[in-house]
Amino acid sequence: MQNLEEYKGVFVFAQQVDNVVSGIAYELLGKAKDLAKPLNAQVTAVLIGSDVKGLCDKLAEYGADRVIVVDDPELKEYRTEPYAHALSSVINEYKPEIMLVGATAIGRDLGPTVSARVATGLTADCTVLDIGDFPLQPVPGKESEQKHNQLLMTRPAFGGNTIATIACPNNRPQMATVRPGVMQKIDPIKGAKAEIIEYNPGFTPNDKYVEIKEVVKAVSDIKDIMDAKILVSGGRGVGSPENFKILEDLAAAIGGQVSCSRAVVDSGWKPKEMQVGQTGKTVRPNVYFAIGISGAIQHVAGMEESDIIIAINKDEDAPIFDVADYGVVGDLNKIVPELTKQIEAFKAAKA
Amino acid sequence: MKVIVCIKQVPDTKGGVKFNPDGTLDRGAMLAIMNPDDKAGLEAALRLKDQYGAEVTVLTMGLPKASDVLREALAMGADKGILVTDRVLGGADTWATSSTIAGAIRNLEYDLIITGRQAIDGDTAQVGPQIAEHLNIPVISYAQEIKIDGDKVIVKRQYDDRYHMLEAKMPCLITALSELNDPRYMTPGGIFDAVQADITTWGRADLKDVDDANLGLAGSPTKIAKASDKVRKGAGEKVVPDTPEDAVKYIVGKLDEKHVI
Numbered sequence: 001m002q003n004l005e006e007y008k009g010v011f012v013f014a015q016q017v018d019n020v021v022s023g024i025a026y027e028l029l030g031k032a033k034d035l036a037k038p039l040n041a042q043v044t045a046v047l048i049g050s051d052v053k054g055l056c057d058k059l060a061e062y063g064a065d066r067v068i069v070v071d072d073p074e075l076k077e078y079r080t081e082p083y084a085h086a087l088s089s090v091i092n093e094y095k096p097e098i099m100l101v102g103a104t105a106i107g108r109d110l111g112p113t114v115s116a117r118v119a120t121g122l123t124a125d126c127t128v129l130d131i132g133d134f135p136l137q138p139v140p141g142k143e144s145e146q147k148h149n150q151l152l153m154t155r156p157a158f159g160g161n162t163i164a165t166i167a168c169p170n171n172r173p174q175m176a177t178v179r180p181g182v183m184q185k186i187d188p189i190k191g192a193k194a195e196i197i198e199y200n201p202g203f204t205p206n207d208k209y210v211e212i213k214e215v216v217k218a219v220s221d222i223k224d225i226m227d228a229k230i231l232v233s234g235g236r237g238v239g240s241p242e243n244f245k246i247l248e249d250l251a252a253a254i255g256g257q258v259s260c261s262r263a264v265v266d267s268g269w270k271p272k273e274m275q276v277g278q279t280g281k282t283v284r285p286n287v288y289f290a291i292g293i294s295g296a297i298q299h300v301a302g303m304e305e306s307d308i309i310i311a312i313n314k315d316e317d318a319p320i321f322d323v324a325d326y327g328v329v330g331d332l333n334k335i336v337p338e339l340t341k342q343i344e345a346f347k348a349a350k351a
Numbered sequence: 352m353k354v355i356v357c358i359k360q361v362p363d364t365k366g367g368v369k370f371n372p373d374g375t376l377d378r379g380a381m382l383a384i385m386n387p388d389d390k391a392g393l394e395a396a397l398r399l400k401d402q403y404g405a406e407v408t409v410l411t412m413g414l415p416k417a418s419d420v421l422r423e424a425l426a427m428g429a430d431k432g433i434l435v436t437d438r439v440l441g442g443a444d445t446w447a448t449s450s451t452i453a454g455a456i457r458n459l460e461y462d463l464i465i466t467g468r469q470a471i472d473g474d475t476a477q478v479g480p481q482i483a484e485h486l487n488i489p490v491i492s493y494a495q496e497i498k499i500d501g502d503k504v505i506v507k508r509q510y511d512d513r514y515h516m517l518e519a520k521m522p523c524l525i526t527a528l529s530e531l532n533d534p535r536y537m538t539p540g541g542i543f544d545a546v547q548a549d550i551t552t553w554g555r556a557d558l559k560d561v562d563d564a565n566l567g568l569a570g571s572p573t574k575i576a577k578a579s580d581k582v583r584k585g586a587g588e589k590v591v592p593d594t595p596e597d598a599v600k601y602i603v604g605k606l607d608e609k610h611v612i
Contacts, residue, residue, distance in 0.1 A: 017511075077515070080480070080490055105510045109492045112445070112477035116484035121446055121572030124475035136576050152576060158362075158472050164578040171572040207520050208489040213505065214516035224511055230611070254612065287611050308609055309587075310602060316591065325587035326605050334595035335602075342599050346612055 007172035010036045011096035014045040014059055015106055021055050024102030026185040029063040031129055038131045039149055042066055048086045050076040060194035063186050067194045074203040078106050081208040084113040089201035091118050096173045098151050103177040111177045121168040122175040127182050128154035134167040181229055222273055223257055230256030230287045233276055237292020241269035250340045261293045277302035292332050295320025352405040354396040357452060357466040358389040360417040385420040388467025392527035394534040395497050396465050397428045406430050412451055418550050425545035426537035437554040442568030449481030450565040454558030464524040468493055483524035491517050492526040
């Protein structure tokens with residue numbers, strides 16, 4: 001049995017790729033700071049890589065009180081085994097109460113392996129994290145069994161159609177992967193310093209060390225639409241591949257990316273990786289512009305979890321208006337360029 | 352060569368999720384299907400069978416009716432189906448599920464285990480890597496291409512801005528993306544044979560080297576504090592502005608109000 005009392009502090013896996021800290025690491029540090037307050041605990045970033053010590057100050061500026069660095073040539077490119085060994089060794093040595101990992105392509109590989117190795121639970125793709133009681137309400141007659149200061153992890157399931165709040169009351173650390181783009185990073189504190197601990201558990205390659213034969217970067221210059229905070233999405237109503245220019249201009253003005261519906265991909269106007277929907281990607285940006293998209297159920301299934309949906313369509317009866325927070329009936333060819341202009345003016349006035 | 356494919360029966364969400372009048376999910380109204388990522392994993396295994404004569408065993412954990420997806424897999428060309436079912440295994444989280452499946456797999460010989468990346472009901476993507484960890488074998492998740500080279504497997508693995516060509520010594524576990532391939536259809540002969548095929552059924556007693564403390568609801572470290580079927584967001588506002596300028600003013604106003612710009 002674990003002695004749960006031994007486990008202290010909120011730890012964050014500070015993902016880096018090519019010695020650049022990923023945005024998710026800062027987001028997790030921001031959230032870790034919130035969680036650490038009621039626990040009266042420290043925030044620790046776990047930095048794993050090769051020649052990465054220079055990144056510690058950045059992590060301090062974004063809220064890390066302490067950085068544990070595992071620096072080894074074996075850790076140059078991400079591979080499951082040496083990284084899982086590094087992170088689980090840190091957990092076993094430093095005993096965190098909470099361990100947060102980004103739900104990125106790396107984190108969703110690393111998290112399950114590490115949680116199984118250290119024998120604890122893992123809640124995937126969390127969108128809300130809180131400190132609270134488990135059970136949420138005391139069971140009559142068993143009030144003393146209610147546990148306090150537990151990590152409550154909320155996540156969508158079933159393609160976003162159900163939500164569950166999950167606790168891990170009897171195992172430590174309480175582990176979660178957290179969806180990128182959901183948590184807020186803090187404004188960096190210039191000149192902040194963290195306590196730095198260098199730790200190396202030793203890396204002896206075995207059969208679990210998969211060999212990287214080849215790394216091919218920038219397979220595409222299209223950024224992943226799943227990472228975008230604002231998506232400007234076009235459908236058949238945009239009319240032509242050339243006319244996507246007005247969507248690209250809007251995306252540039254507002255700091256978003258262009259995506260599209262299946263009809264656009266089927267017409268050969270845009271590549272498949274930009275497609276939102278059941279047979280494309282599921283996206284949950286802060287803002288989703290549906291422009292000239294009628295809103296077939298298959299499309300809606302891929303975007304309805306967006307925080308704010310703004311639809312522009314000339315057909316007043318388009319089903320997209322059933323899920324839009326703000327629907328505008330009108331001609332996209334006139335509205336979109338004007339919108340770009342006004343947003344630029346608005347931003348200029350504010351700057 | 353021996354390949355084990357782990358598959359799961361899930362409610363179908365294609366063509367829309369069904370809701371009760373009160374906005375909760377109507378699970379009974381949805382068909383049960385083979386999870387899409389798992390089906391791609393099965394197709395990858397069947398291609399290894401076509402190419403190298405691999406023997407393909409499909410394994411699922413679930414209620415007795417989950418044998419339907421095993422029969423579907425047999426009708427597509429799998430050689431053997433194993434159903435792991437037992438009341439004490441119910442309510443398992445990913446830790447308990449992976450402990451159970453690893454306990455079943457320890458009875459079998461294998462060179463390769465293929466699982467889907469994630470199931471469309473839970474979306475966790477955890478069970479595959481956790482099975483590998485319990486069995487102490489390497490895992491390659493999110494496979495886009497699979498090739499065999501002697502006792503090694505070569506896999507194309509996609510990351511955010513790059514892909515890796517990875518080589519692992521077998522035995523190893525691979526998690527498959529539905530983008531990996533287009534699964535074949537069942538054949539009429541295959542369906543006929545599958546209906547009559549024997550499905551091996553295992554219960555708790557058949558699991559090897561697994562502690563009771565790691566099984567079922569009681570053996571699950573994660574506990575549900577609250578669950579709700581999310582009430583679907585209804586329509587918001589809809590405006591029909593007289594001019595494009597009015598339309599833009601409306602949108603900019605909303606973006607400002609919501610602190611987007």
